[in-house]
Amino acid sequence: MTAALTLTDVTLTLPAGDETVTALDHVSLEVAKGELLAIVGPSGSGKSSLLAVAGALMPPTSGSVVVGGQELTGASRTRLSRIRGDLIGFVFQSTNLLPSLTARDQLLMVPHMASGIRAEHRAKADELLASVGMSHRADRRPAQLSGGERQRVGIARALMGDPQVLLVDEPTSALDHARADEVVALLAERAHATGTACVMVTHDLEVLTHTDRVLRMHDGVLGALPAAVLG
Amino acid sequence: MFLALRELRFARGRFLLMGSVVALMAALSVILSGLSSGLVDHGVSGLRDMRADSFAFDESVTSDQFSRSTVDVAAVAAWKDAKGVTDAAPVGSALVHAESDAGVQFSAALFGITEGSFLEPDLVDGDSVGARENGVVISDGIAADGIGIGDVITIDRIGTELTVVGTTGSASYGHVAIVYLPLATWQEVAYGIPGEVPSSAYEIATAIALQHDGELADTEVAGTAAISKQESFNASPGYEAETSTMLLIQVFLYVISALVVGAFFTVWTVQRQPEIALLKAMGASSGYVVRDALAQVLVVLLGATALGGAAGWALGAAMPEGMPFVLETIPVLTGFALIIVLGAAGALVAIRQITRVDPLTALGGAR
Ligand SMILES: Nc1ncnc2c1ncn2[C@@H]1O[C@H](COP(=O)(O)OP(=O)(O)OP(=O)(O)O)[C@@H](O)[C@H]1O
Ligand SMILES: [Mg+2]
Numbered sequence: 165m166t167a168a169l170t171l172t173d174v175t176l177t178l179p180a181g182d183e184t185v186t187a188l189d190h191v192s193l194e195v196a197k198g199e200l201l202a203i204v205g206p207s208g209s210g211k212s213s214l215l216a217v218a219g220a221l222m223p224p225t226s227g228s229v230v231v232g233g234q235e236l237t238g239a240s241r242t243r244l245s246r247i248r249g250d251l252i253g254f255v256f257q258s259t260n261l262l263p264s265l266t267a268r269d270q271l272l273m274v275p276h277m278a279s280g281i282r283a284e285h286r287a288k289a290d291e292l293l294a295s296v297g298m299s300h301r302a303d304r305r306p307a308q309l310s311g312g313e314r315q316r317v318g319i320a321r322a323l324m325g326d327p328q329v330l331l332v333d334e335p336t337s338a339l340d341h342a343r344a345d346e347v348v349a350l351l352a353e354r355a356h357a358t359g360t361a362c363v364m365v366t367h368d369l370e371v372l373t374h375t376d377r378v379l380r381m382h383d384g385v386l387g388a389l390p391a392a393v394l395g
Numbered sequence: 396m397f398l399a400l401r402e403l404r405f406a407r408g409r410f411l412l413m414g415s416v417v418a419l420m421a422a423l424s425v426i427l428s429g430l431s432s433g434l435v436d437h438g439v440s441g442l443r444d445m446r447a448d449s450f451a452f453d454e455s456v457t458s459d460q461f462s463r464s465t466v467d468v469a470a471v472a473a474w475k476d477a478k479g480v481t482d483a484a485p486v487g488s489a490l491v492h493a494e495s496d497a498g499v500q501f502s503a504a505l506f507g508i509t510e511g512s513f514l515e516p517d518l519v520d521g522d523s524v525g526a527r528e529n530g531v532v533i534s535d536g537i538a539a540d541g542i543g544i545g546d547v548i549t550i551d552r553i554g555t556e557l558t559v560v561g562t563t564g565s566a567s568y569g570h571v572a573i574v575y576l577p578l579a580t581w582q583e584v585a586y587g588i589p590g591e592v593p594s595s596a597y598e599i600a601t602a603i604a605l606q607h608d609g610e611l612a613d614t615e616v617a618g619t620a621a622i623s624k625q626e627s628f629n630a631s632p633g634y635e636a637e638t639s640t641m642l643l644i645q646v647f648l649y650v651i652s653a654l655v656v657g658a659f660f661t662v663w664t665v666q667r668q669p670e671i672a673l674l675k676a677m678g679a680s681s682g683y684v685v686r687d688a689l690a691q692v693l694v695v696l697l698g699a700t701a702l703g704g705a706a707g708w709a710l711g712a713a714m715p716e717g718m719p720f721v722l723e724t725i726p727v728l729t730g731f732a733l734i735i736v737l738g739a740a741g742a743l744v745a746i747r748q749i750t751r752v753d754p755l756t757a758l759g760g761a762r
Contacts, residue, residue, distance in 0.1 A: 212758050221676060221755045242680065248754070249678020256757055262398065262670050264405030269397075276397045277679045305405070325678070333758060 167230075168328045168361035169195040169218055174227030176213055176384075187213035188224065189384035195329070195361040200352045202372055203365050204389065205381030211365040214381065215331045218363065219252050220244045232328035249278055253322030253360070257334040260318035261306040267293060267317045268302040274324040292320040295357075296350060312343035316350065323354060330355065332364040336371055348374045398674075399691035413659045414695055417738065418703025420652040424730035425707030425722070427648065431641035432726055433719035438637060439628045441504060441534070441568035446513045447604035449611060450486070450627045451619035460630035461488045465599050466619050468578075473617035479607045484512035485600035487581035490569055490632075492551040495542045503537060504568040507581020507600070514604055516575050520544065521561030525577040530560035536572025538562050539717070548574070554589050555580065569632045570719070649733045657741025660692060664748050668756070675754035684749050692742040696735045704731050 176188035187210045195201050205211050216222040217229060220236050229236040232251040236244065248254075261270050271289035275281050293299050296316040306314055315335050322330055332351065336344035348364070348371040355362040364375070372378050380389045403410050451474060452464035466485075474483035487507030494500045508514040510525040516532055521544045524532050533542065542548065548557045557576060566573050576584075579597060586596040605611070605621060614621045622630070629635045664671075674684055708727070714720040 216755055216758055219676070221758065245675065245678055245680050245754075247678075248676060252678075254676050254757070256673070256676075258669075260673070262673065264398070264402040269401060273397065273674075274677065277674070277677065277683055281397075 166197060167194040168197045168232060169193070169363065170228075170230040171214075171218060172228045172230075174217060174224045174229060176210075176217055176222070177225045178213075186384050188217060191227070191384070191386045193218075193379075193386060195363055197328075197361055198356050198359040199377065200355045200362045200364065200375045202375040202378045203363065203381055203386070204367070204369065204372075204378060209381040210384040211381050212333055213384075214386070215333055215363065215365060218329065219254060219331045220248050249274075249325060251328045253325060253327035253330045255315070255318045255322045255330070255332040255335055257337060261314055261321070263306055266303045266305055267298055267309070267320075270306075270317055270321045271324045274321065278325065289320075289324065292323055293317075295354070296320045310343075311338045312347060315339065315347050319347070319350060319354065323358065323360065326358075327360055330360045330362040332362065334365055334367065336366060336368045341370060344368055344371055345374075352376075396687065396690045399687045399694065403691060403694065409663075410695060413656075414699040414702075416655055417652060417696060417699035417734065418706070420648060420655075421700040421703030421731060421734055422707030422710065424645070424648055424734060425704055425711055425727055427641065427645050428726045428730050429711045429714070429720045429722045431638065431645070432721040432723045434637045434641060435628075435634075436565075436721050437567050437570045437719040438634045439568065439631050441506065441566040441573045442624065442627060442631060444516070444564070444566050445486075445604065445624070446606065447484075447486075447624055448607050449605040449621045449623050450630075451483075451603040451605060451614075451616065451621040452601075452630070454615060454618055454620035458630070459632065460622075460627070461601060462490070462632065464601055466601065466603060467617070468598050468600050470603050470617040470619050474603050474605055474619075474621075477616050478612040479609060480605055480611070481608060482513055482606040484509055484514050484604050485578055486514055486602050486604045487578055487585060487599075488568075488601045489581065489585055490571065491584065493548050493557075493574075494551065495540070496547040496549070497541065499540045499542060501537060501540050501542075502571040503533075503574045504571050505581055505584060506568070506573055506575050507578040507585075508575060509578050512604075513606060516563040516566065516573075518561045519563055521559075523561060524575050526560045527558060529555070529557045529577070529580050531557045531577075531580075532561040532563050532575040533559050534563050534567060534573040534575075535565040536567055537574065539572075550584055553584055553587060555584050645730070649730075649737050652734050653737035653741035655741075656692070656696070656738035657745055660688075660742040660745035661748075664688070664745050668748075668752055671749055671752040672754050672757040675752060676757040681750040685746055688746045688749060689739070689743070692739055692746070693735075696738045696742075700731050700734050 171191055171193040174188055174191045177184045177186050203211050217224045234247055268289055272281050275285040293302050296319055298316050335347055351362055352374040378389045379386055452460040453466050456464040468485045471483045471485055474480050489505045491505055492502055515523055544559050546559050582597050583592050586592050611621055671684055711722050
C-alpha cells in the first residue's frame with residue numbers, strides 16, 4: 165500500500181494572547197489510498213488543526229507534510245493553492261456550498277476554476293451526483309436541500325477534482341442518526357471505489373462502524389483509540 | 396464569469412436595486428450634460444460662432460467686458476498693423492428689450508458689426524446686415540416669436556426702428572436671441588438718447604474682434620487688451636457662474652456614484668467572505684476570485700449605464716423646444732465612461748478585500 169498522505173513529526177503552535185497553544189504535538193500519520201480514517205477527540209484537541217495542516221490551509225510550525233507525493237513545506241501560496249485544487253478535496257461542516265449555485269454547478273465550479281468546463285466534466289458531474297444519490301436534485305440550490313443532501317452534494321463536489329486526499333470535518337454534526345450513518349457509509353464507499361484517502365473528523369462514535377481505522381486526538385497528541393471507547 | 400452571472404441571478408433583488416441607482420445616475424448625467432451644453436449654447440453660441448480668434452477690450456476693464464468695455468474704433472487700424480493679426484473689425488454689444496410692429500415684446504442681444512466684415516453671420520434667408528437702412532439679421536430665437544423678414548423692430552425707450560432683412564441660425568448670447576445690426580445703428584442705440592447723435596458717438600465700439608495666425612505676439616495695443624475667444628466666454632454675462640455650477644454638480648454626481656458602487660460592493664464582499672474562503676480552500680487563486688468579481692461589477696455597471704443612459708437620452712430628446720438643452724455625443728459618452736470607470740475603481744477598492752480572505756476560515760466557527 166502506498167500512502168496518499170504522510171505527516172512526519174508535525175508540530176503546530178498557535179499564538180493565543182501572550183502565550184502559545186500547542187494545537188498539534190509531534191504528530192506522525194500515514195493514510196493509504198482508499199482508506200477511510202476517522203479521528204475522534206474532545207473539543208479543542210486539535211482535530212481541525214490537523215485537517216488544516218494536512219489540507220495545505222496552514223503551514224505547520226515544524227515537521228513535514230506530503231500530499232500525493234508533493235511536499236508542502238516551503239511551498240509558495242500560489243503552489244499551495246494549486247495543490248489544494250489538484251490533490252485535495254474538502255468537505256466542511258458549514259459553508260460547504262455556494263448559495264447561488266445549483267447542485268450541478270457546485271460540481272462544475274471545480275473544473276471551471278482549473279481549466280474550463282468541457283463536455284466530459286458535465287458527464288462526470290452527473291455521474292458523481294448519481295453516485296451520491298442526488299441526480300433528482302441536480303438543479304436545486306443549497307437553500308432547497310436538506311442538511312444531509314447538502315453534505316452529499318459537498319462530498320460529490322470534493323470528489324470532482326479526483327483528489328488524492330479527501331478531508332472531512334464533522335460531516336454529521338447537523339444530521340440525525342440515520343442520515344449521519346448514510347453519509348459516512350457513502351464516504352467509505354466512495355473512498356474504496358475511487359482510491360481516495362479519506363480523513364474524517366467526527367464526534368459521532370456511532371458512525372465509526374464504517375471506517376477502516378480510528379485514531380484519537382488528545383491535547384494535540386494523536387494516538388490509538390482506547391478499546392473501551394468503542395464499547 | 397461562471398459564478399458572477401449565477402450570483403447576479405441569485406441575488407437579483409439586491410443587484411437590481413443597486414443597478415437602478417447606477418441607471419438613474421447615468422440618466423441624470425445625460426440630463427446634466429445636456430443642460431450644461433445647452434446653457435453654454437444659450438450663453439455664448441453667438442460668440443462661439445463668430446469667425447474671430449480673439450477680442451480686444453478696454454484694458455482697464457477686467458470683468459463683464461461685453462457689457463462694460465468701450466473702445467475707440469480707431470484701434471482697429473492699430474490692431475491691423477499688429478504682428479500676426481490678419482484682420483480686425485469693431486463689434487458693439489448690448490442687451491435690450493424690443494417690440495415688433497405686431498406687438499411681440501422680446502429681449503435681444505444686439506451685435507453691431509461693420510458691413511462686409513468677417514463678423515457677418517451666415518445667412519439662412521434674406522440679405523445681410525445693412526442691406527437697407529437699419530436693416531438687421533435676426534437669429535432663430537426671435538424668428539420663433541413670429542417675427543420675419545420685412546417686420547420692423549422698435550427698441551424700447553430709444554425708439555430706434557430696425558427692419559429685419561435676413562435670418563441666421565440658432566445663435567444666442569446671454570440666454571437671448573441675437574439681432575445683428577450695422578455698427579452705426581448700434582452706436583446710436585448705445586448713445587442712448589433719441590434725436591441728434593454727436594459725431595463722437597460714432598467712434599466707439601465694445602471690442603475689436605481679431606483674426607490672427609497662431610498666438611498673438613502683442614496682446615496690448617492702443618489702450619486695448621486682447622483675450623482669446625474662449626477666455627472671452629467668461630466675459631459674457633453669467634457664463635462663469637453657470638458653467639462652474641454645472642461642473643460642480645456633475646463632479647458630485649460622479650463622486651457619489653463611485654461611492655455608492657464602492658459601498659455596495661464592500662458590503663457584498665463582506666457578506667461573501669465565507670464563500671470566498673471556500674473557493675480558495677477549493678484551490679481558487681485570489682486572481683480567479685477577483686477577476687470573477689470584477690466581471691460582475693462591469694456587467695452591472697455596463698448594463699445599468701446603458702439602460703439608464705438610453706432612458707436619459709430619450710428624456711432629453713423629448714425636452715421642449717426653447718429649453719437650454721443640447722445633447723452632444725462626446726460629453727454624454729464621457730459621462731458614461733466616468734460612471735463606469737469611477738464605479739469600477741470604487742468597487743475595486745472593495746474587491747481588494749478578497750485577496751485578504753484566508754481559506755483557513757472555511758474550516759468554520761470551530762477553527
Ligand atoms: N486561530 C487560533 N489561534 C490560536 N489558537 C487557536 C486557533 N484556532 C484554534 N486554536 C486552539 O488550538 C487548539 C486546537 O483547536 P482545534 O480547532 O484544532 O480543535 P478541534 O479538535 O477541532 O475542536 P472542536 O472539536 O471543538 O472543533 C485549541 O486549543 C484551540 O483553542
Ligand atoms: Mg474542529
